[in-house]
Amino acid sequence: MTRLNVNGQSFDVDVKAHEILSDVLRNQLGLIGVKVSCAEGECGSCTILVDGVPATACLMLGRQGERHEITTIEGIGTHDELHPIQEAFVEEQGFQCGFCTPGFIMMAKAFLDENPNPTEEEASMAMSGNICRCGAHPYIVKSVLNAAERMQGRHESKRTTGSTGASA
Amino acid sequence: MNVLHKPKKFKIVGQGIPVIDAREKVTGSLEYGVDFVLPRMVHGKIKRSTVPHARIKRIDVTRALALPGVLGVVTHEDAPGLNWMGVWDNYRGQILDGISRFVGDEVAAVAATSVEIADAALDLIDVEYEPLPAVLDVEKALLDDAPQVREEGNVRDEYRVVWGDLDEGETQADYVIDQEMRYKAQNYAGIGRNACICTWDGDQVSMWTSSQTPSELQTGIHQAFGIPMSNVRVVALPSGCSFGLWWSNNFMMVTALLARKVRKPVKIELTSQECMAAVKRRHIEITRGRMGVAKDGTLTMADFSHLMDNGAYGFKTDVYFFCCDLWGGARNGDYRVRGVNTNLVTSGCMRAVGDITMGLAVERLADKCAHKVNMDPLEFRIKNQIKSGQQLRMQEPRQHMKGNLTDYIDGLTEEQTGNWPKMFHLSSGSTHELLLKGAEKFRWHERWKGWGVPTRVNGSKRRGVGVGTGAHCCGVEFGGNTSSVVRLNHDGSVNVFSAAGRQGQGSETTLVQVAAEEMGVPVEKVSIVTGDTYVVPWASGSSASTTMFRTGWATREACRDAKTQLLKIAAREFFDGIDHEKLDIEDGIIRVADDPADNRRIAIDELMNVLCSDSLSQTSVITGRPNGVMPPTIAFARQWAAQFAEVEVDVGTGEIRITDYLAGQDSGTVMNPKVLKNQVIGGAICGAGFVLYEGMEFDPSDGRVLNDSLLDYKLLRTGDFPSDPEVFFVESQDPVGPFGARGAGESPAAAAGPAICQAVHNAIGVWVDVPMTPETVMRAIKENEGPKAMAS
Ligand code: FES
Ligand code: FES
Numbered sequence: 001m002t003r004l005n006v007n008g009q010s011f012d013v014d015v016k017a018h019e020i021l022s023d024v025l026r027n028q029l030g031l032i033g034v035k036v037s038c039a040e041g042e043c044g045s046c047t048i049l050v051d052g053v054p055a056t057a058c059l060m061l062g063r064q065g066e067r068h069e070i071t072t073i074e075g076i077g078t079h080d081e082l083h084p085i086q087e088a089f090v091e092e093q094g095f096q097c098g099f100c101t102p103g104f105i106m107m108a109k110a111f112l113d114e115n116p117n118p119t120e121e122e123a124s125m126a127m128s129g130n131i132c133r134c135g136a137h138p139y140i141v142k143s144v145l146n147a148a149e150r151m152q153g154r155h156e157s158k159r160t161t162g163s164t165g166a167s168a
Numbered sequence: 169m170n171v172l173h174k175p176k177k178f179k180i181v182g183q184g185i186p187v188i189d190a191r192e193k194v195t196g197s198l199e200y201g202v203d204f205v206l207p208r209m210v211h212g213k214i215k216r217s218t219v220p221h222a223r224i225k226r227i228d229v230t231r232a233l234a235l236p237g238v239l240g241v242v243t244h245e246d247a248p249g250l251n252w253m254g255v256w257d258n259y260r261g262q263i264l265d266g267i268s269r270f271v272g273d274e275v276a277a278v279a280a281t282s283v284e285i286a287d288a289a290l291d292l293i294d295v296e297y298e299p300l301p302a303v304l305d306v307e308k309a310l311l312d313d314a315p316q317v318r319e320e321g322n323v324r325d326e327y328r329v330v331w332g333d334l335d336e337g338e339t340q341a342d343y344v345i346d347q348e349m350r351y352k353a354q355n356y357a358g359i360g361r362n363a364c365i366c367t368w369d370g371d372q373v374s375m376w377t378s379s380q381t382p383s384e385l386q387t388g389i390h391q392a393f394g395i396p397m398s399n400v401r402v403v404a405l406p407s408g409c410s411f412g413l414w415w416s417n418n419f420m421m422v423t424a425l426l427a428r429k430v431r432k433p434v435k436i437e438l439t440s441q442e443c444m445a446a447v448k449r450r451h452i453e454i455t456r457g458r459m460g461v462a463k464d465g466t467l468t469m470a471d472f473s474h475l476m477d478n479g480a481y482g483f484k485t486d487v488y489f490f491c492c493d494l495w496g497g498a499r500n501g502d503y504r505v506r507g508v509n510t511n512l513v514t515s516g517c518m519r520a521v522g523d524i525t526m527g528l529a530v531e532r533l534a535d536k537c538a539h540k541v542n543m544d545p546l547e548f549r550i551k552n553q554i555k556s557g558q559q560l561r562m563q564e565p566r567q568h569m570k571g572n573l574t575d576y577i578d579g580l581t582e583e584q585t586g587n588w589p590k591m592f593h594l595s596s597g598s599t600h601e602l603l604l605k606g607a608e609k610f611r612w613h614e615r616w617k618g619w620g621v622p623t624r625v626n627g628s629k630r631r632g633v634g635v636g637t638g639a640h641c642c643g644v645e646f647g648g649n650t651s652s653v654v655r656l657n658h659d660g661s662v663n664v665f666s667a668a669g670r671q672g673q674g675s676e677t678t679l680v681q682v683a684a685e686e687m688g689v690p691v692e693k694v695s696i697v698t699g700d701t702y703v704v705p706w707a708s709g710s711s712a713s714t715t716m717f718r719t720g721w722a723t724r725e726a727c728r729d730a731k732t733q734l735l736k737i738a739a740r741e742f743f744d745g746i747d748h749e750k751l752d753i754e755d756g757i758i759r760v761a762d763d764p765a766d767n768r769r770i771a772i773d774e775l776m777n778v779l780c781s782d783s784l785s786q787t788s789v790i791t792g793r794p795n796g797v798m799p800p801t802i803a804f805a806r807q808w809a810a811q812f813a814e815v816e817v818d819v820g821t822g823e824i825r826i827t828d829y830l831a832g833q834d835s836g837t838v839m840n841p842k843v844l845k846n847q848v849i850g851g852a853i854c855g856a857g858f859v860l861y862e863g864m865e866f867d868p869s870d871g872r873v874l875n876d877s878l879l880d881y882k883l884l885r886t887g888d889f890p891s892d893p894e895v896f897f898v899e900s901q902d903p904v905g906p907f908g909a910r911g912a913g914e915s916p917a918a919a920a921g922p923a924i925c926q927a928v929h930n931a932i933g934v935w936v937d938v939p940m941t942p943e944t945v946m947r948a949i950k951e952n953e954g955p956k957a958m959a960s
Contacts, residue, residue, distance in 0.1 A: 032203040033196020037359045037408065038440045042878040045359060073196035086194040090186050093842045096850055097672025098193030099360035099408035105194060120891050127886040131878060133359040134409040134672050135853030136846055141891040 004065050006031070007075030015062035022046045022057035024065070025072060033073035033102045037131075044130030047103040048072050054110040073102035076109060084150035085109055085143070094143030096134035104130050108144045118148060179754075180685040181907045184842040187677040188696075189406070189670075201363040201378035201405050201414075202437055209365065210239055212426045212436040213286035214419060215276040215293050216446060217268030220304065220511040220870045221315065222297035224266045224275065231292040232278060237285035240430040241293065243276040247425055252392035256384070256415070256647055256711070258448065258516030260483035261318075263392060263421040268297065269317055269480035270513050271872040272446035277422050279430045283437070302511040304871040306452050306477040309508040317480060317509035324478070324507040327486035329562050332500030337469025340499065341460025343540045344469075348457075349529040351938065352863030353477075354450040355881055356443075356518060360408015363437035364420045366427040373400050373424060378407030378414045379699075380669030381709025384647065385416045386701045392421055393428070404699030410671035411519040411854070413448055415711060418481070444881065445873035449864055450518040451476040451487065451507075455529035459498070461537035467498035467552045474505045474526050479515040482507070487522030488712065490806055491530045491918070492561045494599070494639035496554035501561060512871045517711065519854055523640050523918035528859070531636055531922035532935065539619040545635050545926060546603050546612060549810075553637065555598045556900065563592050563803070573803060588799040589903050595804040597900035597910070599637045602810035602832040605896060606635070610812040610830045620933035628820035631827065632931025635812050636922025638855075642805040642902075642911030643714030650714065650798060651705040652722035654683060654730050656790040660756050660772035661693045664726075666719050668698040669710035673913055674843035675719070681839050682720050682906045686727035688753030689772070705793075713911030716839060717805060720906035722794045730792025734758075734772065737787055741778050742770050798904070805902060807911045808834040809919035811852060815927040819949060822942030824860060824928060829893035831916060837908035838897050845895045848916045852893070855920025857884045859938045 002015040006029060013028050022039075025031045025048070034057050035045040041059040048057045049071040077083030082090070085108050095101040104127060111118070111126040118126070123144040132140060149155040192198035229241040244266035251262045264274055276293050280286035301315035308314055309322045316322055338344060364377040373395060379385050382404035390397045407414045419436060427434045438447070453476045460469040476487055486505040495501075505526075520527075538548035554560070563574060577591050589595040607613060615623050615633045622630040643650070652666040664683045668675055676696050684691045697703055707722070708714060731753065738758045739748040752761035758775060760766040777786050814828035833848045861882040865874040875881045901908025921938065928945075929935050936948040 026203075031196075032199065035196065035200075035360070036202070037361055038878045040440070040877060040879065043359055077195065079191050079195055079197065082191065082194065086191075089194045090190040093187065093190070093846055095193055095672070096674070096846055097360060097407065097409045098189070098198055099200060099672075101193050102196035124886045124891045128888075129885075131359060131883055131885060133357055133883060134846075135850030135884070135889075137853060137884070137886045137889050138849055138891050138893055139846060141886055 002063050002066055004070060005068065006070045007072060017063065019062040020058060021060040021062045021065050024062035025057060031072045031074050035099055035102055037099065043100070044107060045100045045103040047106040047130065049106060049110055052110065052113065054107050073105060076105065085112070085147040088147035088150055089143040092139050092143040092146050094140040095136050100130060100132045104132070104140055108147060112148055112151060116148060116152060120145060178685060178907065180681050180691055182838055182841070183681065184840055185677065185691060187674045187843065188680060198406055200360055200408060201376070202361055204363065204365050204376050204405060206365055206367065206433040209433040209435050210279050210281055210430065211283045211286050212277055212279045212423060212434045213283065213290055214274050214422060214436065215290045217271055217273040217275050219268060219297050219299060220271050221300040221302035222268050223300060224268065224295060225298045226296040227276065228294040229276065231294065232289040235285065235289045235292055237281040238289045239279045239281065239432065240426065241276060241278050242425045242429050246429060250392050252388040252421055257483040258415060259418055259481045259514060261481045263418060263425055270511050271870050272513055273480060274418060274422055277426050279426045279434050302871065304511055304866065304868065306454065306475060306508060306510060309477065309510045317511055322509045324483065324485045327505045329492050329503040330501065331561055334469050334471055334500050334502050337460050337500030340462060340468035342463045343537070344458055344460045345533060345536050345540060346458040347529065347533050347536065349455045349532065351453040351525045353452045353515060354518060354858050354862050355864050356411050356413040356449065357878065357881055357883060358408050358410060358413050358443055361438050361440055361443050362407065362414050363435055364423040365433060365435045366423045367433045368424065368427040368431060371395060371399050375420065375424065376403045376405055377420055379404040379416065380407070380410055380671055380711055381415045382699050382701050382704065383667040383706040384709050385420065388416045388421065389424055393424065400701070402701045404669060406670035410669070412517045412711060414671065417447055419447065441876045445876035446513055448514050448516045451478065451515040453525045455526050457529055457533050459533045459537050461541055463541055465538065465541050465543045465548055465551050467495065467534065467537065468500065470495060470498040470501040470530070472503045472526065472530065476505065476507050477510045477512065477515060478507045479510060479512045481514040482516050487526060488641065489522035489526045490562065490639040490641055491523055491527035493554055493806060494637060495530055495534060495552060496558065496561045497552040512866060513873060519851070520638065520640055520914040520917035523638055523914065524855060524858060524921060527638060527918045528921040528925065532925060535926055544616065546607055549637055550600055550603055553599050554594055555600060556594050556596055558594055560592050560594055573800065577803065589804045591803045593804060594806060595904065596836060596902040597808050597834040599808050599810050601898045601900065602808060602834055605898060606810050606812050606830055606832045609894065609896060612812065620930060622931045628818050629816050630819060630931040631814060631816045632927045632929070633812065633814045634923045634926030634930055635810065636919045636926060638809040638915040638918025639806050640911065640914035640918060641712055642717035642801055642807055644712050644802045645800045647708035647711065649707065650718035650722045651707045651794060652719060652726045653705050654726045654792045656730050656734060656776070658773065658776045658786070660689065660776065662687055662689060664694060664696040664723055665704045666696065666698055666723055667704045667707035667709055668715050668719050670698060671710065673847060674840065675710060675715040678716055678839040678843055679720060679723050682723045683727050685907065686724050687731055689756045693756065713807060713914050716909050717905050717911045718798060718801060720909060721798050721904060724906040725794035726792040728792070729795055730790050733790050733792070737780065738770060738775050741780055742775065743768060805904065805910055807915040809915035811919040811923040813923040813927045815924060815931055817928055817931045817945065819932060822945035824940055824945065826856065826889055826924065829890050831893060831895050832898065833895065833912065833916060834898040834900055835912035836902040836905050836910035837899050839909050844897065844912055847913050848895050849893055851913060851916025852920040853884055853889050855917040856889060856924055859921040859924055859940055861939050861941060863939050
């Protein structure tokens with residue numbers, strides 16, 4: 001049995017030596033927010049935090065997760081109680097299909113923990129390790145900046161209502 | 169000057185509400201195909217061909233079957249004649265037929281108790297191939313003595329759009345310029361992959377998979393396996409970004425075949441490599457063209473011939489190019505398209521098909537003409553592009569249509585066409601307003617310094633600006649009609665049932681907005697099902713920018729129908745028999761419209777619970793459906809994009825950086841500005857990727873895809889595109905679209921390439937082939953310097 005500490009809870013799981021961490025989290029713990037696309041460390045959609053540091057779960061063995069604090073998107077916020085970063089992504093619509101989104105949010109979490117007050121350029125640079133094929137790029141960056149404001153209690157929700165002349 | 173057709177007061181149309189599945193997306197709980205599981209499910213894997221073209225002489229599965237945990241294997245011997253034609257031309261072939269037509273083609277499949285066992289069993293299937301000659305080059309595939317990929321031959325009938333007389337156009341021209349452009353295939357490179365889960369119980373087949381087109385898939389299964397459509401249930405799950413990739417794919421049919429064999433729920437989950445090398449891609453395309461221009465800037469002729477490869481199983485005759493309409497002001501035109509098969513992975517419709525490729529060639533050649541007569545590219549577009557109300561150029565039907573569109577329309581009665589817009593004429597919008605408004609916002613006249621003249625030079629870095637335009641359809645009818653059904657519940661809530669896809673374009677949200685606006689209820693009162701063919705009416709699905717225009721039309725019509733039924737009951741039971749047309753609903757309350765003095769009010773839920781005078785019971789069924797049919801949209805509706813880019817080119821390294829971006833979109837009434845902005849910029853980024861980095865590489869010896877991973881296939885990332893692009897809308901309302909809305913997702917992808925390419929040209933004075941990688945840029949600069957250096 002392998003003991004995994006995930007999102008503040010402990011689990012004893014039967015992990016075979018060759019099993020990939022993302023598979024263990026998804027298939028055994030039902031954490032489908034760990035989205036796997038490339039499975040080779042390139043796209044970042046499977047990003048989780050290992051002791052607060054972002055890691056691609058598709059490149060880790062399940063047993064490597066032992067003795068670490070693992071956080072997945074499920075540990076960040078819930079449907080009824082979103083994390084400010086998640087609220088920001090909703091408000092800025094920092095996604096289209098949403099497949100890459102948990103990975104971006106996990107990356108943003110680690111980034112904002114380090115740099116709570118980033119510039120647009122820093123946010124854009126920090127997000128460039130992940131891939132969004134839908135092309136939500138500018139809105140992802142805006143989400144990160146919006147989240148920074150929220151986390152510092154400086155955010156006023158803006159409403160997009162008018163149908164003409166909306167600027168991005 | 170910005171006084172556009174200002175919509176009458178809408179309550180919900182135009183609101184940037186968050187998409188209805190936003191919370192699921194940000195919490196990771198949204199279930200895509202890969203996330204879906206069923207109890208007792210087993211796992212399938214596909215054995216793929218290692219050769220580009222071969223007949224399978226012998227296939228032996230004994231060793232695979234003997235592996236513990238293997239439950240069954242299917243080969244072409246299990247699928248004689250199982251043929252699904254696909255409703256469209258993106259796949260035409262049998263499920264498995266004993267011939268392999270590209271490296272990666274499906275040869276067999278295994279079901280086992282685990283993915284690992286299924287995988288291991290693939291190696292235990294012994295295949296003996298009898299090699300056939302292969303053709304891996306699109307031009308060679310045209311030759312008479314080329315190896316034939318398909319029984320029908322390689323070459324499809326030519327598709328042609330003609331107007332006027334080219335010879336005349338040539339006589340009228342002061343200059344005729346020609347050009348050839350070659351495009352590598354763009355990979356969908358879909359983040360999200362896909363899986364298909366299928367059960368075959370008795371004579372019931374159920375399938376869960378990420379798909380844009382649930383109904384087409386239902387038809388496909390019905391056709392292939394000969395089971396009644398009523399016994400086929402397809403549940404289209406949301407997909408990762410699709411762009412046309414996840415529509416109906418053969419791996420789904422293979423999953424059904426396996427499920428039939430083992431009679432257990434089977435899941436086939438594709439790897440990223442399979443998605444990038446064995447499903448589908450954009451065509452390899454070549455456009456040759458000539459354009460004639462008079463000194464006053466009038467385009468006198470447009471003569472284009474376009475070749476595209478369908479890969480192994482595509483069957484398209486043309487690329488659905490609407491650039492011929494965009495540049496419809498050319499006095500004479502002849503556009504010819506030919507599709508040919510090759511022994512390469514299947515190709516098909518990818519976002520802005522045709523308009524991203526052929527459209528780029530037309531725009532570039534038009535730019536060269538403008539340059540020749542020294543005219544501003546913006547003025548040149550305004551002068552030569554189509555305006556609202558003018559005749560469309562693309563009128564004739566495709567090979568797979570029954571008969572001829574003109575004959576069909578001529579044959580309709582006046583009653584049938586009563587309030588249709590004028591057929592074969594543009595119903596609304598154009599690039600005109602977009603270009604004017606964009607020029608102002610972008611300060612175009614200040615920033616554009618002339619053809620091939622940089623805006624700014626700083627050492628080796630040169631900045632230039634460019635403008636590009638793009639067009640596409642708003643859905644087409646060839647894939648089938650569109651439909652929507654709505655149901656009104658006792659509590660006043662509304663269910664919408666529409667066949668549509670959820671690939672991130674947000675149309676489930678915008679359709680809900682259409683329904684809420686028409687029904688006069690808050691958005692929270694409307695819920696929608698788009699994917700389950702057990703409940704949604706058959707419709708062509710989400711492709712060709714159909715959903716807002718066609719499905720939105722159907723949804724509004726269905727709501728109108730339900731509303732009429734409701735208001736008739738209200739008139740009878742509550743408003744003393746008043747003409748129901750005098751009633752209206754606002755915020756779920758029925759009242760007499762336009763009569764503030766009349767203070768009678770009844771809420772929908774109250775009325776639904778009134779014991780009616782005719783039945784002595786409450787109204788239990790109000791279901792709305794569209795009355796009448798939608799006019800053929802290809803005969804009148806288009807979407808328009810105009811985009812402005814500033815780039816910085818380093819002439820020392822060949823690197824291109826986009827430094828400023830403005831995207832204008834005319835898709836009629838904006839249903840949801842947040843959704844539309846995302847579509848517009850997502851499109852621009854897709855187009856930017858296509859002209860800057862993307863291109864598939866095939867092994868010249870056997871056609872296998874060499875860059876089948878995101879490691880080797882470069883996509884734009886944040887930082888590669890400005891983080892603060894501006895988007896603006898022109899809302900020229902369409903007479904048919906729901907509340908005046910039209911399609912949106914594809915023209916933005918078509919406009920980006922021309923804008924960026926022109927900006928590069930203006931920065932460095934050279935036209936660069938696409939993708940404009942640093943090497944290509946450097947080569948173009950060198951080639952240009954060569955003759956100049958010699959001349960001086
Ligand atoms: S799935 Fe792990 S990085 Fe792409
Ligand atoms: S939202 Fe689809 S890949 Fe990013």
